[in-house]
Every structure is written in structure tokens, then in C-alpha cells.
Amino acid sequence: MEEQKLSFVGKSFERKDGLIKAEGRAMYAADREFARMLYAAAVRNPRPRIKILGISDEKAKKVPGYVTLVTYKDIKGQNAWPVLDLDYPFLPEKIARFAGETVALVVAETQRAAKKAASLVEIEYEELPNIQDPLEALKPDAPEIGGTTDMKNVYAHFTIQKGDVDKAFEEAAYKVEGTFKTNYQVHGYLETQGSIAIPETDGGMTIHSTTQCPYYVVDGVAAALGITYNKVKVIQTVTGGGFGGKEEVPALVAAHAAICAAKVGRPVKLIYSRKEDFQCMSKRHPGWAHIEYSADKEGHLTGCRVKYVLDAGAYSTITAIVLFRGTVHSTGPYKIPNIDVKTFGAATSKVPCGAFRGFGQPQINFAQESLIDELAAKIGMDPVEFRLKNLLNPGEMTATGQKLTSSCGLSELVEAVRKKSGWDKKVNLHEKKGHIAKGIGISTCYYGVGLGAKGRFLDRAGAMVNIYKDGSVGVSVGNAEMGQGALTVFAQIASETLNAPMELVKTEEVDSSKVPDSGPTVASRGTLMGGNAIIEAAKPLRERLFKVALDMLIDKGGTSGKMIAHDGVFEMDGITVSFTDVAKEGWNRRLKMCEEGWYVAPHVSFRLDNGQGDAYVVYSYSADIAEVSVDTQTGVTKVDKIWAAYDVGRIVNPMLATGQAQGGILQGMSWSLFENLQYKNGIMVNPNFTDYVCATTKDKPEYDITFIEKLYDEGPYQAKGMGEVPLIGVAPAVANAIKNACGVRIDSVPLLPEKVWRAIKQKNAAKEAK
Amino acid sequence: MKNEEIIHADEDGFFTIALNVNGELGHMIVSRNETLVEALRHYGWKGTKKGCDTGDCGSCTVLFNNKPVLGCMMPAVAAHGGNITTIEGLGTVRNPHPIQQAFVEAGAVQCGFCIPGMILSTKALLDKNPEPSEADIRKALDGNLCRCTGYVTQVQAVRIAAKKVKAMKKQQEKLAAKELAAEKRKAARKTAKKAAKKNK
Numbered sequence: 001m002e003e004q005k006l007s008f009v010g011k012s013f014e015r016k017d018g019l020i021k022a023e024g025r026a027m028y029a030a031d032r033e034f035a036r037m038l039y040a041a042a043v044r045n046p047r048p049r050i051k052i053l054g055i056s057d058e059k060a061k062k063v064p065g066y067v068t069l070v071t072y073k074d075i076k077g078q079n080a081w082p083v084l085d086l087d088y089p090f091l092p093e094k095i096a097r098f099a100g101e102t103v104a105l106v107v108a109e110t111q112r113a114a115k116k117a118a119s120l121v122e123i124e125y126e127e128l129p130n131i132q133d134p135l136e137a138l139k140p141d142a143p144e145i146g147g148t149t150d151m152k153n154v155y156a157h158f159t160i161q162k163g164d165v166d167k168a169f170e171e172a173a174y175k176v177e178g179t180f181k182t183n184y185q186v187h188g189y190l191e192t193q194g195s196i197a198i199p200e201t202d203g204g205m206t207i208h209s210t211t212q213c214p215y216y217v218v219d220g221v222a223a224a225l226g227i228t229y230n231k232v233k234v235i236q237t238v239t240g241g242g243f244g245g246k247e248e249v250p251a252l253v254a255a256h257a258a259i260c261a262a263k264v265g266r267p268v269k270l271i272y273s274r275k276e277d278f279q280c281m282s283k284r285h286p287g288w289a290h291i292e293y294s295a296d297k298e299g300h301l302t303g304c305r306v307k308y309v310l311d312a313g314a315y316s317t318i319t320a321i322v323l324f325r326g327t328v329h330s331t332g333p334y335k336i337p338n339i340d341v342k343t344f345g346a347a348t349s350k351v352p353c354g355a356f357r358g359f360g361q362p363q364i365n366f367a368q369e370s371l372i373d374e375l376a377a378k379i380g381m382d383p384v385e386f387r388l389k390n391l392l393n394p395g396e397m398t399a400t401g402q403k404l405t406s407s408c409g410l411s412e413l414v415e416a417v418r419k420k421s422g423w424d425k426k427v428n429l430h431e432k433k434g435h436i437a438k439g440i441g442i443s444t445c446y447y448g449v450g451l452g453a454k455g456r457f458l459d460r461a462g463a464m465v466n467i468y469k470d471g472s473v474g475v476s477v478g479n480a481e482m483g484q485g486a487l488t489v490f491a492q493i494a495s496e497t498l499n500a501p502m503e504l505v506k507t508e509e510v511d512s513s514k515v516p517d518s519g520p521t522v523a524s525r526g527t528l529m530g531g532n533a534i535i536e537a538a539k540p541l542r543e544r545l546f547k548v549a550l551d552m553l554i555d556k557g558g559t560s561g562k563m564i565a566h567d568g569v570f571e572m573d574g575i576t577v578s579f580t581d582v583a584k585e586g587w588n589r590r591l592k593m594c595e596e597g598w599y600v601a602p603h604v605s606f607r608l609d610n611g612q613g614d615a616y617v618v619y620s621y622s623a624d625i626a627e628v629s630v631d632t633q634t635g636v637t638k639v640d641k642i643w644a645a646y647d648v649g650r651i652v653n654p655m656l657a658t659g660q661a662q663g664g665i666l667q668g669m670s671w672s673l674f675e676n677l678q679y680k681n682g683i684m685v686n687p688n689f690t691d692y693v694c695a696t697t698k699d700k701p702e703y704d705i706t707f708i709e710k711l712y713d714e715g716p717y718q719a720k721g722m723g724e725v726p727l728i729g730v731a732p733a734v735a736n737a738i739k740n741a742c743g744v745r746i747d748s749v750p751l752l753p754e755k756v757w758r759a760i761k762q763k764n765a766a767k768e769a770k
Numbered sequence: 771m772k773n774e775e776i777i778h779a780d781e782d783g784f785f786t787i788a789l790n791v792n793g794e795l796g797h798m799i800v801s802r803n804e805t806l807v808e809a810l811r812h813y814g815w816k817g818t819k820k821g822c823d824t825g826d827c828g829s830c831t832v833l834f835n836n837k838p839v840l841g842c843m844m845p846a847v848a849a850h851g852g853n854i855t856t857i858e859g860l861g862t863v864r865n866p867h868p869i870q871q872a873f874v875e876a877g878a879v880q881c882g883f884c885i886p887g888m889i890l891s892t893k894a895l896l897d898k899n900p901e902p903s904e905a906d907i908r909k910a911l912d913g914n915l916c917r918c919t920g921y922v923t924q925v926q927a928v929r930i931a932a933k934k935v936k937a938m939k940k941q942q943e944k945l946a947a948k949e950l951a952a953e954k955r956k957a958a959r960k961t962a963k964k965a966a967k968k969n970k
Contacts, residue, residue: 018873019871020882022882023860024817025817030816190916482881483880656877659918659923662919688826698909703922
């Protein structure tokens, strides 16, 4: 594309769907009604791991409005949900592996009747041995409860081997090691999961689903019903938040609705309650990591050993890809010549974990960034100085031996937050007012954009751009709006390429029958992949329209031949024509005004045997500095302010990008301080927002956000990916700030008051003993 | 309307309640354990969202006699005789309420699921306190969970909304004053005419 001044990209356009949502007119899944629609409700496994002996609807039948019971026997296709492996049945036949798993479904005339009847279905069962702790699952004498690899109870394992780690540790001037743990995180999207399945006359099924991955839903429904893909149509409803939670599991919910609808021949709606959503939908994996770093006497990192275990739960789902991302990023954004990383996704008898913003990185980033601070302290270096000495810069090699391109501004990000936060003055201040101690902490992270080597076969995307006779433009894409602003960003990219006014461009929510399988909208890939596909589609239209515009301007008396296209207007020698007029003329000339685009991510070379090669096409970066106040009497931590800087390439819409940044920071802060999902004897204890606490307006910190745009030439208008980096680095920045405030290292997330309080007490006791 | 009247269930256990939703006076047939949000949604007011069922997320916030209530915590029968405002009752499609405009302008809307509740909490706040401080705003929105934003845009939205509502009220007052003045002038002209007639 030729050099041009951007008219639409880089501007804070208001959201296309803003007012519709503010007026309460947006149609989420639960808001949609169809004639003769029935309702489904799930019958759930009451115990951690059971052998199913029988399912009876004797009592349920008596509920007025009861229609039918649906079990594995009603599945006409394959009873195995196609994710990566096939270990998760749509409905279990013999063994249910976690409390809350859908064992059967009830269909009834009303939602209330369905729920009532489902509660009356009786499951006869025998309890089976179960495992709650992922480290127990990896022991040789553990009972076998799952696993999809050659190792017992393991869904995935990866390794990165580089240099000679043993030698590095032998020769090191400084060594540190530590074990760190992080707990679950519940997505807490405000709209719970839900699907409506509508049987079509040709034996097909139309699905309305709240999802960020409509094509996964196609896979699931086609498999469950045993029908071909051209008979499954998935329409994405307005989606009330995703954060990864609507990546893989909506396919399961939709398949359940579809199995019911296929049986009764009527539309069936299945909407989850919040409790059900907690109990059986995906979560952020709890993480366990043991890390060791070594450094030479000047403070250069020389080696890193990592053992990293994710608690994957009862089925594999997409644990392998989550673990892959965690593995690749496990040593931190540093140049380290000698590396030994071993990672495992372990089976337990709990809720299956899956995608969540950050995708296996926040857990390990908390561990390694906490330990980096400990190493800096041991050497006697300032944490910022230590990082600047070791951070990856353009041209340098990552842990997997990937050479970074010029689109890497990590050191600049660190300098930016250092300056803005007043780090140099604050870090040695240790200000204390009464029993409130103030502290400051930093963290850095890098994030491979897109699906990377482990998901490369899915890393393509399509789009269709259609210019109507009146000059309005329809953009169909395969990547989903879930709140992040994709509809608006995609419209901006289409506007920019076509020189069409924003108000004339409409982006459609995904309909799987309109655009070919574009993979999931995850991994911060929406803008990159969908945007590039739109550009591919719009380019030939642009050529045609620009030629028409040129003709029209010459006809109107333009002589110089120098045309400038900007803000929806074409201009030559002071004469102008509008995009609308050009489009109409294009139609008069019977030009092709609709095109499809297809974008395939560049190849990544990565070898699974030694973990070396290019793991992702490009990286986004972040640096976070947190300032906290810790009440040393109660251990309560308050985050006062976060300074964050991001390099995510070109910012397409600053207002939306800032919204993503603030939201990511808050979600990260909420995970690091409050959110604490608990299991007791294999049963989830707090599946609700009363006892599972998320940050509210009152907890809001101050935000200071900086974007440093290191352009990525392969990206749409040189953008990279934005969605996830803001969350990842928050927890370690807060933990490091707590250490700075009151001298205690908390090695597990959430950083609860009782942990801080106990650590302070122990520290004081140790001091007194001396 | 007054809700002092005692209502009884019919023989099937259903109650017929009378209430005013967004200015439409009407009846709803509800069961004993039906919540207000279920009833409203059943009768087509789908802008009211259901997010948690436990009174924690605030997505189902509606105004009951101008006070914010949680639709999932209030039995529908308890709404008998009351005035309810849902998100559909603010502004019109062609002419959105200034609070709705403010939320869009400030970038406070992302997935949008919490927004109807947030906007109604804001409405209740601004009705009571037209110039709220940041602390007032945070307190008023504390019961509305949002998982997309960092809450800062919503605080800004309420600030913008306060200004817009004030401007709207001023405009309305101006208009009202203008009308009043016009009427007065008209009346004065009339009396002057009458006086002129009398004088003749």
C-alpha cells in the first residue's frame, strides 16, 4: 500500500454498538425468542467422580410442561467433543469426571419447568477415586483419572532446552529459587453462557450462540448431530463479555441445545444460571511453578530452570495450547543463554480449565517476575536497572531462539513508566503513615500475538466486503465482537482502505455461513487477522473505486492527475467527489462491488523436541508499575495507581485501546487481590458473586496509560494485538510493590490480607528473635 | 398508584398485579416465587439483564418508585401498585436520554451487559444529587459489577451525564419559561384587547 495520511485508523471513533447497548436494545442470547421454542436445563453430576449406574426421570415426568429427558443415547453423531483431543463426551455414558458436569438434559415448555424437572432427575451412581491436587496427579502411585499423552494423568507436556544450564548454575555469582502458586480465575463475564438451537427443514441446525469462536460451535454441533458442516449455521449473538471464557465451551453448550432440538424437532433454548456457569464452564488454570535464576557478578542473567504445572481439571479441552503459551514465555522477556524448562498440564477431578485472557502466561509471569525482583535484591541492584540490563531488545533472541524484529519497544516502555511514576525517588522511600506502608513495584512481559506454533493450522481468517448500490458498505468477518470493540475497529480498517465514511460502514456480527472458518477470536489476534482479511477483501475494490474516482474528477475538469483520497472524499485540483458518488458510478459501470479476503499468518518454525524456533509471528509488550498502600495491622492491600506502558503496534482506536488497557489492569488486579475460588472435597464452595469477590468501582485504582507504537509491517495498518497484555503483568507488579512496602514476599495469588498479615507477623517475630 | 391493597392468588397460585412500567399502566400475571426481573423479561422488557440471581452484579437494576432496586431480589408481587422504570423507559430510540449518550461518549460501554443497570443507578443518583463528587459516583455504582472496563470511563460517563442532564433541565426550564412568558403575553394582550373594547 502506498504512503498515505490515515483518515480513520488512529482516531477515537465512538463504538458502533454503543448506543444500542446503552438503550437496552442489544439482543443477547437470552433475549431472543422463537415460535414454539422449548427450554432445556442440565442435570449435573453431584459428586467429584462417579460411575453412572442409571438415570431416572420418574419424578421429573410429573412436572407440568415436562417434555423429555436427553441422555447420551440421543446423540446421533459422535459422543466426543472435538477440541484438540476427544476425551470429553458431550454427555457421559459411564463415567462423569467432575462435580457439575452435565450428565443429562431435560426439555420442557418453560424455563422454570425445565429447571424444576432437572432437579428431580435421579442419578444412580458409585463414587470413584478422585484427585484434587495436580502435583498428586503427577506422582507414580496416583490413580489414573485422565490424561491424553503417554504420561499418566497428563494432557500435555513441553520442554525448552538451550545451552548448558548446569554449567551456568555452577559458575553463577548469584542464584535464586522459589516456588509460586496462583489460584483459579473465573471469567465473570456478566452474560452467562447460552445457546438457542433451531432445527431446519433440511435436517440442519441454526444456532444462536454467545461466543467468541463461532466456528468451534460449528465443529461441536456438526459432530454431535452427525451432520455435514453446510447444514450447520452459527449466528453469534451480541456477546456479553468473553475474556477467553467463550472460546471453547460455548461449543459444548450449543451442542447440548442442538442435541435436544434434534430430538424434539423444535427450537430449544439453553441459558446457564450463574451457579452453573461457575461450576462447569472453563476457568483460568491454577498454576504451580518452581523457578531458578542464575546471574554473573555484573548482574547478567546466565541461566533459568523452570518446572511449571497447570491444574487442568477433568478433561483436556485446550490445555495443551494454554500450556504451550505458558512454556514459551516462562523465563520472562529476558536474554538468557542457558535454559531448561519443563511444563505439564495435569489432570484433576475438578472443572476443566481453558482459555482466559493471558492464556497460561499470568500464572508464570507472576512467578518469574516475583523471582526476578528477589534476584535483583540479592545482587543489590534496583529492579528497574536489573531489568534494563537483561531485557530483550530488537535483534536479540528469546528463550526459544526467536530473533526479535524492530517492532519491540520493551526497554522504552520500562523507561516510560519509570519516569512517569517517579520510580527513582519512590523506590527507596518506604513511606509509612501510621500503620499504612506505601510501596512500588514493577513487572514486564512479552506476549506472542496470535495462535503461534501450536495453533498454526487455525491461524487464518476471512472477510467479505460488499459495497451496496447506495454507497453503503457491509463488512462480514469471521472474528467476533465480544465487548472489545471489534465491530468498530474493523469498520475503521475497511473505511481506511476504501476511503469510505465511517457512518456508511457496517460490520456484521459473525454468521458462519457467510465467511469461511476464521479460527477463534482469541490470542489478541482479532485485529491482526480479521483486519488483514478485510484489507485483502477491500484492496481490489479500492483499486476499482479509485480508478472510477479519477475518471470522474477528470470529467469534472481536474487536470493535474494528482488525486488525494481522505475522509471519504476524493479530491483533485480543488474539485471533489464523494465516496457515495464514486460507488454509485461503480455500480453504473457494472463493476464487481463485492470481494472476499483471506489472510494466512506467516509460517512459524518451531520444534517441539527442544522447544527451539520461532514460536509466534510477533510479540506485544508491556511494563507495569504498581503503587500500593498496605495496612500492616490487617494485611489489606490497596492498589493506588498503576502506570502501564504498552507496545502493541499501531493503535487503531485510542479510546477503545485505553478501555481494553484499563479493563485488563482491573481484571488483573482483581485476580491478584480478591478472587479466590475454593474447592472442598471436590465440590466448588463459592460458585456465586457473593462469595467469589470481583473488584467494583470502589476498588478502582488510578490508571496512567502510555502507548509506544512500534509498528509491525505485517499487521493491518501496522497494528499488533492488544487484548491480553494489560492483564498479565499486574499481579507481579502488585506483589513486588507489597515487598517494597513492608518487606514481605507473598508467593501465591491471591495476595490475601491474611497472607500479608501472617508474613509481616513472622518477619517481626524473626526480627525480635535476633 | 398506591400499593396498600392486599392481593390474593387465584386458584392456580398466580397473582394478577397492577403496575406502571415506563408509563404504560397494565397488569402482569406472576407466580408466587417469580422475581421482578423474570416478570419484566417475560413481558418483553428485555433491556433488564439477568447476571447472577444473587443480588451481587446489579445488571437487573430497575427503578421502583424512582429508587434503584435489584430485580432479582424483589418478588414480582411486591411491585404491585408501583411505578417501574426500565432502560427502555429512558429516552427514545430517536432521542436517547443524556445519560445514555454520556455513557457512549465516555467509552463506558464495552460488552454492554451491565450498562442498563449502570445507567439506571446513575439516573437514581442524578435525580437525588445533580452534582455528585467522585466518591458519590463510586458509591452509587458500587453495586453494579462490570468485567470489561476499569470503571474509570463510567465515572467519567456519570460526570458527563450530570452536565448533560443539567443542560437538559436548563433547556427545559428555558422552554417552560418561554412558554410561560408567551402565555402571559397572550393573556396580557387579551386583557388589553378587552380593555380596549371596554374603552370603546
